[in-house]
Amino acid sequence: MRTLVTGGAGYIGSHLVDALLGLGHDVTVLDDLSTGSRSNIGRHVDAGAIDFVEGSILDPDLVDQYVSTSELVFHLAAAVGVKFIVDEPLASLLTNTRGTEIVLGSCHANGVRVLLASTSEVYGKTSKVPFEEDDDRVLGPTTIHRWGYSTAKAFDEHLALAYADKGLEVSIVRYFNSYGPRLDPRGYGSVVANFIRQSIAGEPITVHGDGRQTRCFTYVDDTVAGTVAAGITDAAMGRVINLGTTEETAIGDLAATIRDMIGSSSDISYAPYEDYYGSGFEDTRRRVPEIGRASSLLQWEPKVRLREGLERTIAWWRETHG
Ligand SMILES: NC(=O)c1ccc[n+]([C@@H]2O[C@H](COP(=O)([O-])OP(=O)(O)OC[C@H]3O[C@@H](n4cnc5c(N)ncnc54)[C@H](O)[C@@H]3O)[C@@H](O)[C@H]2O)c1
Numbered sequence: 674m675r676t677l678v679t680g681g682a683g684y685i686g687s688h689l690v691d692a693l694l695g696l697g698h699d700v701t702v703l704d705d706l707s708t709g710s711r712s713n714i715g716r717h718v719d720a721g722a723i724d725f726v727e728g729s730i731l732d733p734d735l736v737d738q739y740v741s742t743s744e745l746v747f748h749l750a751a752a753v754g755v756k757f758i759v760d761e762p763l764a765s766l767l768t769n770t771r772g773t774e775i776v777l778g779s780c781h782a783n784g785v786r787v788l789l790a791s792t793s794e795v796y797g798k799t800s801k802v803p804f805e806e807d808d809d810r811v812l813g814p815t816t817i818h819r820w821g822y823s824t825a826k827a828f829d830e831h832l833a834l835a836y837a838d839k840g841l842e843v844s845i846v847r848y849f850n851s852y853g854p855r856l857d858p859r860g861y862g863s864v865v866a867n868f869i870r871q872s873i874a875g876e877p878i879t880v881h882g883d884g885r886q887t888r889c890f891t892y893v894d895d896t897v898a899g900t901v902a903a904g905i906t907d908a909a910m911g912r913v914i915n916l917g918t919t920e921e922t923a924i925g926d927l928a929a930t931i932r933d934m935i936g937s938s939s940d941i942s943y944a945p946y947e948d949y950y951g952s953g954f955e956d957t958r959r960r961v962p963e964i965g966r967a968s969s970l971l972q973w974e975p976k977v978r979l980r981e982g983l984e985r986t987i988a989w990w991r992e993t994h995g
Pocket residue numbers: 679680681682683684685686703704705706707708709710728729730731748749750751752753768772790791792793847848849850851852
């Protein structure tokens with residue numbers, strides 16, 4: 674299939690490109706390289722295996738040019754990460770709402786199937802676990818920028834489902850804390866990358882809050898396998914699907930595990946959220962997906978356990994960063 678990946682030079686997007694090429698897709702990547710990197714897809718570009726377009730999803734003509742010649746679109750381009758959203762609320766909101774509006778509008782106009790990458794952030798700070806796709810969302814006030822990411826992605830989902838009513842073939846996946854090779858080496862927005870970097874450097878590992886907040890860290894191969902399945906499976910159209918492991922890990926435990934696997938002597942230090950995110954920050958205590966829908970619709974289940982995924986990620990880190 675002729676397949677367009679927006680955000681294809683990013684962390685998840687570039688792994689998705691690898692998988693799609695392996696399945697024989699004819700791939701075009703549209704990415705403005707704001708957080709992505711050419712090096713993530715460089716070998717495919719150099720080999721002429723993909724078309725790479727450096728440009729923005731905020732450019733309607735450009736988007737339409739590439740959507741109209743595609744049969745399938747994976748829409749991953751976004752301003753990503755809570756830290757980024759807190760630091761750059763306006764630009765993030767515009768990319769994550771207007772950009773998606775442009776991509777979905779073009780897919781609808783051209784009759785092209787599309788997958789929308791959404792997030793577990795959509796659930797907000799609900800205390801009901803595990804999170805089921807049709808659960809209520811629980812958010813803090815609009816004065817706390819952090820909730821802007823959740824709100825923008827939820828708006829995207831609403832838009833996608835409204836277009837689905839008008840005939841657009843669209844599936845929506847909500848990722849839960851994906852990690853693996855090609856995480857941003859600055860550790861921006863990724864706790865796994867931060868902890869690996871700090872452990873290897875022998876610096877204190879900084880845990881925000883009390884470290885007892887939990888997440889379900891999902892290895893990128895699993896994230897991508899679910900994404901491909903949701904993009905090509907008819908039964909996924911018009912549906913919202915959680916993609917995450919159910920292996921729940923406290924952040925403090927993650928810090929200790931990574932430090933021990935690396936053999937580092939780093940201390941683990943606990944810092945208030947405010948030190949990193951500014952005042953008035955709110956967090957989600959536990960974040961665990963219910964994955965029955967992914968299992969029944971996509972026959973998808975996560976395969977890589979945390980320890981194994983961390984081993985692969987640490988090996989990649991050592992290879993690329995010494
Ligand atoms: N990593 C996770 O755990 C996670 C969790 C939930 C949701 N997501 C979603 O998955 C998708 C991919 O995220 P990622 O983790 O790979 O982050 P990433 O930052 O590596 O990828 C986003 C990509 O989009 C590109 N981009 C940003 N603005 C753009 C624009 N205006 N035009 C074109 N390209 C633009 C960036 O350059 C980057 O390559 C995003 O939609 C994100 O919201 C990721």
